[in-house]
Amino acid sequence: MNILQVSTSDRRGGAEGIALALRDGYARAGHGSWLAAGHPSGDDPTILELSAKRQRVRSAIDRYRGREEFRFPATRTLLDLPPVRPDVVHAHNLHGWYFDLRTLPQLSHETNVVLTMHDSWLLTGHCAHSFACERWQSGCGSCPDLATYPTLARDGTAANWQAKARMYRDARLHVAAPSQWLLSRVSESMLTPLSSRVIPNGVDLATFSPGDKQAARLALGIPLDRPVLLFAAAGILNNPWKDWPTLRDAVAHLAQTGAPGRPTPLLVGLGEEPGLEASDSDVLSLRYLDDPAAVASVYRAADIYVHAAKADTFPTTVLEALACGLPVVATAVGGIPEQVTTEGPDATGVLVPSGDARAMAEALGTLLADDGRRETLAAAAAAAARNRFDIGMTTAAYLSWFEEIQC
Template structure:
């Protein structure tokens, strides 16, 4: 999302840079935060050896040597190792305070996205927000908690964390220093002046119940958007299937995520169970479940075939999968405002999803009435067929997910209507251009306020 915004600003003629912890391209406007440049001599020496080894292409032995030299280098930062051993979150990134020095000129705005990727010193926020207006866009709950990106049912983050019920939720910590982490973040926010953005009202409600509000100057909900020139309805679904080598006559269900089976935020077990139930209901019909985002052998479960497709870099290829599918199904245990759902809607593909996080703000759930032979849907299924863009079910309910999928697969007219609604709703609410314009207008306000001494 940050990269999408960055590119859009440049296309509009703005000077924009993207500062990252790990650079993988030769794009001159993408700048590496110089953390390693400001570490001690021991660390810098061994990290240079590590990076030299990384240029080799000798297979597994290269990776082993890389990790070895990386660990030897880390011995030069005993306080960092001790923090990690104690369960304290890692803020040892000295290049953060030299961030503005890496830019060709002083920026009008610094817009921060996910800061827990192992590259940014959160303790630099008070300093940074005194130099230039800082917008902080949350994509998960990490800034509100003692370590986790999503708390699931736990609400200890409201009162200070401690006695953490699950240290294995990413970002993982070794020991329970969650209360200390929580209070350390709180002190950072108290000294900062932050303009807070979230893509969903659901996450903004979390922000308003958190210690982050102690550093908030203002808050805005700005929904994510997708590139509608790429993600758009197929002119010919048969052609889309042919281009991907997918069977023409099959009912195709699509799900996409990073490392689908082992992704803690998704619910592959529920999806698999739902697909099996769908196959039982649609006997004598070919059912194909495409799992996009992981490489694995195919599976056959009764009449249903599950195929795994590796992560695709080309967004136009990704759009083809949405265009080729009859339905997009999204089973999540926790989610903020998943772009995959927006991409499906924009491609005119109805969505069956679990109603967690901000997903009910994306999908207009079809209200299932007794006329359809189904029970009236829960509170998040409130739309008529003239408005709905999909069906929402409770988290973990494989039976309800299967019923939703079967309902739409059996009723071609309803499925097509929801698909048309989805594409129209995406144009109205989830155009990347709208997100870009909303942020640019905010930048302009902040820049003007700073010029008049109001920042």
């Protein structure tokens, strides 16, 4: 079987990282495997550039009218990019200003097209996450937040929604989502796939696994005697989907209410340039790391992984933390409740309401004060990753589905 994936870029992390891992997994299973990227960064022969060059004049008019940009002519040559014609096109995020969504009907009649959703963009008039807005269910229009990525200059969301609905009516698409939460949104939208599956994302357990905490801290220069909380995200301060203010307030509250004489927690922010809180000795910024082994070492240095989000689908960072044996304290948004088990012998962490700094502080404080509970959650976290979130399982699930689709 020959499989061509499509992704915004070929960087490791998030949706792009999942696409890269699947490319490797498909190849190891003996299949032809390539990745077409709109914004490639390397010279790997299996990474194919899908030119993001746009039709400038028409694109400018579209932007002025509040229309989403689909005028990327190279998309029409997608099936000619690999050395052999693909049996399956497995597409990931198609936003990011590189892909002509209008080609989906033709593509899906020439080969099998599987869309893996990593957010809600395919279902809306422009936004990747709609927060509390439900206009996407009935046609968008009167958008409450045009600044949400991907941004629009004017409100063309109703026309954009209708354009997507027309494309989907003429297309033969198979849709996957990493969480039931996201797939349920598909059933409430204008997208009616030929088939659909929940296939949880996974991580490489050979890289992300429990390890020597002391060695990890020494390598990073982190004190051995302080409790360490870790949060990882791209651009923590300005990431519209994450919730740095809530996390900052939770850590401040935790420091104020901690037991006298006990070391205050150190919050490590992975994915932000140094200076996250330059004057705060309780916060350590670590820039984005491209090496997965180096990222795993940061997880091993922590006691708890904390994930504060306003909107999220199935964050890879939570999976990496579980795989490294970290208890997780996270906000209960999107598909996160499907990642973190909170009750019973298989519990791996604690979920709190979005935006509730006090609840987050209390959950963190309770775990930091109970070494035995943390150790129990840590063991269950590593087991959950082995049983549910191994990238090998994700790869196998897709390949099995692809075989069914071709029959």
